[in-house]
Amino acid sequence: MRQYKIIFSGPVGAGKTTSIQSLSDIDVVATEARATDKVKEIKENTTVAMDYGRINLDAETTVHLYGTPGQQRFDFMWEILAQGALGLVLLIDCSVSSVIDDIDTYLSAFSKFAKTNSVVIGLTRSDLLTASDHLIPWDAIYKKLEDDDLSIAIFEVDARNKDDMNTLLEALILSIDPMV
Amino acid sequence: MLLSVQLLAMSPSSQKTLAGFIKTKGKNHLVLSDDLMPDVLIIDIDNTQGKQYLSHYQNSETKLITLSLSQQTDIPSSVIQIQKPFTGVEILRSAEKIKELKTASDLENNKALKKSAINEERAPDNKQKSITLSYDPSTTFQGMLRKAIQLSDKKNTPVLISIQQYRVEIYADKNIARLNFAKKRLRTLCQFPLTDQLCDIKKITLVSDNPDDTTIALPELSWEVAILCSRGRLPKNMADDAQYQLKKWPNLTRWSQPESALKIAGLWSKSPNNINNIARQLSIPIEHVCSFITAAIDSNLAQQSNGIAEIIPFKTENTNSALFRKLLNRLKRA
Numbered sequence A: 001m002r003q004y005k006i007i008f009s010g011p012v013g014a015g016k017t018t019s020i021q022s023l024s025d026i027d028v029v030a031t032e033a034r035a036t037d038k039v040k041e042i043k044e045n046t047t048v049a050m051d052y053g054r055i056n057l058d059a060e061t062t063v064h065l066y067g068t069p070g071q072q073r074f075d076f077m078w079e080i081l082a083q084g085a086l087g088l089v090l091l092i093d094c095s096v097s098s099v100i101d102d103i104d105t106y107l108s109a110f111s112k113f114a115k116t117n118s119v120v121i122g123l124t125r126s127d128l129l130t131a132s133d134h135l136i137p138w139d140a141i142y143k144k145l146e147d148d149d150l151s152i153a154i155f156e157v158d159a160r161n162k163d164d165m166n167t168l169l170e171a172l173i174l175s176i177d178p179m180v
Numbered sequence B: 001m002l003l004s005v006q007l008l009a010m011s012p013s014s015q016k017t018l019a020g021f022i023k024t025k026g027k028n029h030l031v032l033s034d035d036l037m038p039d040v041l042i043i044d045i046d047n048t049q050g051k052q053y054l055s056h057y058q059n060s061e062t063k064l065i066t067l068s069l070s071q072q073t074d075i076p077s078s079v080i081q082i083q084k085p086f087t088g089v090e091i092l093r094s095a096e097k098i099k100e101l102k103t104a105s106d107l108e109n110n111k112a113l114k115k116s117a118i119n120e121e122r123a124p125d126n127k128q129k130s131i132t133l134s135y136d137p138s139t140t141f142q143g144m145l146r147k148a149i150q151l152s153d154k155k156n157t158p159v160l161i162s163i164q165q166y167r168v169e170i171y172a173d174k175n176i177a178r179l180n181f182a183k184k185r186l187r188t189l190c191q192f193p194l195t196d197q198l199c200d201i202k203k204i205t206l207v208s209d210n211p212d213d214t215t216i217a218l219p220e221l222s223w224e225v226a227i228l229c230s231r232g233r234l235p236k237n238m239a240d241d242a243q244y245q246l247k248k249w250p251n252l253t254r255w256s257q258p259e260s261a262l263k264i265a266g267l268w269s270k271s272p273n274n275i276n277n278i279a280r281q282l283s284i285p286i287e288h289v290c291s292f293i294t295a296a297i298d299s300n301l302a303q304q305s306n307g308i309a310e311i312i313p314f315k316t317e318n319t320n321s322a323l324f325r326k327l328l329n330r331l332k333r334a
Helices: A016-023 A072-082 A099-109 A111-116 A126-131 A138-147 A162-176 B012-023 B048-057 B088-122 B141-155 B183-189 B218-230 B261-268 B275-282 B286-298 B321-333
Strands: A002-009 A029-034 A045-058 A061-067 A087-093 A118-124 A154-156 B003-008 B030-032 B040-044 B063-068 B080-083 B159-163 B166-171 B176-179 B200-203 B214-217 B243-246 B302-304
Touching: A002 A016, A002 A072, A016 A045, A016 A061, A016 A087, A016 A162, A045 B321, A061 B321, A072 A099, A072 A111, A087 A099, A087 A162, A099 A111, A099 A118, A099 A138, A118 A162, A154 A162, A162 B261, A162 B321, B003 B012, B003 B048, B003 B088, B012 B030, B012 B088, B040 B048, B040 B088, B048 B063, B063 B088, B080 B088, B141 B159, B141 B166, B141 B200, B141 B218, B166 B183, B176 B183, B176 B218, B183 B218, B214 B218, B218 B286, B243 B261, B243 B286, B261 B275, B261 B286, B275 B286, B286 B302
Parallel strands: A002 A061, A002 A087, A087 A118, A118 A154, B003 B030, B003 B040, B040 B063, B063 B080
Antiparallel strands: A029 A045, A045 A061, B159 B166, B159 B200, B166 B176, B176 B214, B243 B302
């Protein structure tokens, strides 16, 4: 049996659990608890250990999808979960003013992993921007990546949309090996 | 068969009369359209603008009917001339004639297509021997858009592009554009050659505030327009052996995704590379790379590399190729 894993990370409410659900062949196993801190202003329940989903490629091959808890107090777990992973999917809520800081936080937290592995970024909740007649701050986001000397795939995604999540995962695979 | 028709260079009263006729007595033959490439254009050539339209469109595939006070001798025979004052019957008779020509031409095209498909099947190697086709962006909407963005940027002011009823306002300082039409209509603007006579670019101070306008980020607009104008060709000032570097990935979940885009971006984001080499390494038609690189340069996601560095062929170091193939197949199928 060959086992592989892909990690999903990002701030609270960015859509990690939902995106894993969009890709998974099984119902997501979530470790959710009632939010008690600032998170409860964003949502009632939040992931406290990890989310788990699975893509079964054939009888012998499985890709496990792990979602990290978003709160920064769990950041000791992030790189542990990422060890041995094929790649990292960062999901960032682009409707909040802290979008650049959030990208910075998560890229820094996974900097060791990112040196030798592929990372892609999905910008979620852009519908909230459109509703208020705003656009994604692409210039600032691209500048952030350019400053970090990173040329990584960064797409607008709806975590509920299977096509979006498939495209993001395709980009992750083709970032690792474009020749396949 | 209904022919789509557009009326050009007419006085408001002639336009109203003729449009009224088409909507009533002519409705079984003609339908008014705002396409830039309708089946038929009816042009009043007794004015300068009409003459410009005639000279621009006379080599296009659109059939032309001209209205003028006197018969013109310097007009190609493929153009149907109607002398003023004219009657509705003459318009309908011309439409009938165009329908006959169109039916005959469609039949010929179908035959030619079938023949070419058979030839391609017989000689599949032809696809491998692709060469780069080039085009001049300055005669397309792509070139006009570039010019307008540069002007808006340089003069730090909004700039308006007007082509017939289509308006594109460029705000380089905000990195956005506003269109008075839906994004999907860009295809129409990119379909045919443009000249300065047909496309007006000017600075504006009063900006439109129509809530129905479409707001679009300039990189996205540039990407879409370049993809539509390139159609697998390379702008004439770009060489297929020059090295380019992809600095930023295009937003491929929302922008048009030309064929092989994810593969091209995956390889090209790793190091500077040239078009021929990317096509060869990925075993894809060079046209896919030409479309991608043209759009990436126009939307400021890529740039030409300074100097010529040695291209290091990408070698996969991982042993997971079989897994990746399975996973990609699965994602594409899902």
